[in-house]
Amino acid sequence: MSSSSRGWIWAYNKARSYHVSRASAFVRATRFWLTGDTGSFTSHGGFRRSRIKR
Numbered sequence: 001m002s003s004s005s006r007g008w009i010w011a012y013n014k015a016r017s018y019h020v021s022r023a024s025a026f027v028r029a030t031r032f033w034l035t036g037d038t039g040s041f042t043s044h045g046g047f048r049r050s051r052i053k054r
């Protein structure tokens with residue numbers, strides 16, 4: 001998958017797959033879309049720290 005196909009929807013679905021709330025996934029996807037990096041966030045029910053980067 002090329003990085004150009006990794007847009008807002010991809011980042012939102014990826015964050016949701018990490019078991020975060022819809023609101024948190026929305027914020028993380030928007031940040032990913034704007035900057036290419038979600039920043040570190042709590043995922044998997046609070047048991048992990050995750051980050052999605054381009």
